[in-house]
Amino acid sequence: MFEWLSNVRELVFGMQDGVLSTAGVLAGLSGAVSDHQQIVLATLASTAAGALSMAAGAYLSTRAEGEVLAAELDRRARDVAERPYVVQEALLEQLAKEGLTREAAYRVVKLLSSAPQALISTAEAKVYGLTRAMLGSAALDGLVMGVAFVVGALVPLVPYIAIARFPANLAVALAMTAIVLFAMGYFQGWLAHRSQLWRSGGRFLAVAVSAAVVGYLIGIAISPLGAAAG
């Protein structure tokens, strides 16, 4: 269950970035260029590059994190083997901080010490803030991120391709973007068992609208460059 939830991060991040960045590219290009086909091709290229970049980034970051985490976990396991009393004392202190009396904490640690693996995994989580569940699959993270990006990108891109006339195509693309972003925020809030799901959706949407508006304004600002080159 935890592993599935950790992939939700890549799913939401990838989709959100795909939706937002593609809507931003469409809005920006629409402000600078008038040719519908050129805008679509450029956006498709941007989508491909974005998906590959996000996938590679997720793969590399998960791999790097995993290597560092694995090395740290191994180091801590050696500590338990070579100097168990140091780890025992650190775990005792942590349990006492969390509300157990010192004597109760001592007895808990002593009990855990009868099973070295139990002592190691408890110390990892409570004292060092590490857990082997944090070791994700780099390939899976990359794949989820890349696919999610593409799925997100299709949300504004499909209506924009389908409707040739500006500004109707952009308006529909942005409307679809807004609906999906709100839905993503709503879903995120549901996953987190929040009570005000509408607020969660609204926050997501507010960020999106800001990005699209800024993208459009940047497009308008740089449009003279396109005119000069043409």
Add this chain to the structure above:
Amino acid sequence: MLRPGDRAPEIDLACVLNDRISRFTLASVRSDLVVVFFYPHDFSFICPTEVTGFNEALASFARENTTVVGASVDNADSHQRWARELGGVRYPLLADEGGKIARAFGVFDESENAAMRATFLINRDRTIAYALASPINIGRSVAETLRVVEALRTGRLCPADWKPGDQLGPGDRKY
């Protein structure tokens, strides 16, 4: 922290000895030397090696006419349970609740709200003969404490790393 030559404060505390709660006063001790070792807490994975170490070496200290007492800020009930956990302790564990005596010796760690790991050897005239403090995470050497007791009992100049059987320094020199 008190140093050699300083006068040791009077100690009058509840204690646990041989699984019984009683009272300890420094004034009642008649041995040549008294070892008072402070430790941070009962129920610790670092402390027990010292408490049990002194317990195992008690006969050696008795041969040197030396009394051993341990002290922490835990109360007598805690000392009693801790002593049972360790299989019995045959010297007094003093309940320095609030750290009054630790403060008097200058070894109370305010940040930890507990005594430092500190050892004092007190002469019969109640002056400090030896004082040592170590970090909270490093256990002391019982063997070294015994060696210092044996050296002090010679009343002579003892070279570095002196141990019983080694040559003593000249009898007419103080240093």
